[in-house]
Amino acid sequence: MNTGSKWVLGQFLLLLAIGLSVAFFGGDPIAASTIAAVVLFLIGQGMALAAALKMRQYISAHPAPAPGASLLRDGIYGVVRHPMYGGVFFMALAVSVFDRNPIAVLLTVVLAALFFGKSSYEETLLEKTFLGYADYRKQVTRRFIPWVL
Numbered sequence: 001m002n003t004g005s006k007w008v009l010g011q012f013l014l015l016l017a018i019g020l021s022v023a024f025f026g027g028d029p030i031a032a033s034t035i036a037a038v039v040l041f042l043i044g045q046g047m048a049l050a051a052a053l054k055m056r057q058y059i060s061a062h063p064a065p066a067p068g069a070s071l072l073r074d075g076i077y078g079v080v081r082h083p084m085y086g087g088v089f090f091m092a093l094a095v096s097v098f099d100r101n102p103i104a105v106l107l108t109v110v111l112a113a114l115f116f117g118k119s120s121y122e123e124t125l126l127e128k129t130f131l132g133y134a135d136y137r138k139q140v141t142r143r144f145i146p147w148v149l
Contacts, residue, residue, distance in 0.1 A: 004125075012061075021101055025103050025104075040094035045090075047076060065130070085119055086145050
C-alpha cells in the first residue's frame, strides 16, 4: 500500500470511528449544542461543496494530484489551500458536538491531526507537480479554516 493510500485509509477509519462512537456512546443533545452543530455542519458542507464544484472531475480522496489537473487558486482555494479537509473536519465536529460525545470529539481531534499530516504530504506532491505551488502557498497562508488555521 502506497503512502497516499495509507492516508486515505486512516481518514476513512477515523470518520467511521466518529460515526460509530456517536451511534453507540452518544450523549443527549441540547439546544445550544444543536444550534452549534447545525452551524458547523453547514459551514463544513459549504466548504466541501465549494471545493468539489471547483475540482469537478479531478476530485479524489487520494492526496496525489490527478493527471491533467491544474493548480486551483481562486474561489474557496483563494481562501484556504485544503477546503475539502476543512469542510470534512467541520462536519465531523458538528456530529460530535450535536451528540455531546467526548469520544467523537477526541476522534475528531485525531482526524484533524491526520488531515494536517495528509495535507503536508499532499503539499510535497503538489510542489513537485505545479511550479507555482510554492508561491500559492505563500499567498494563501491558511491550510483548512479561513482566517484561523
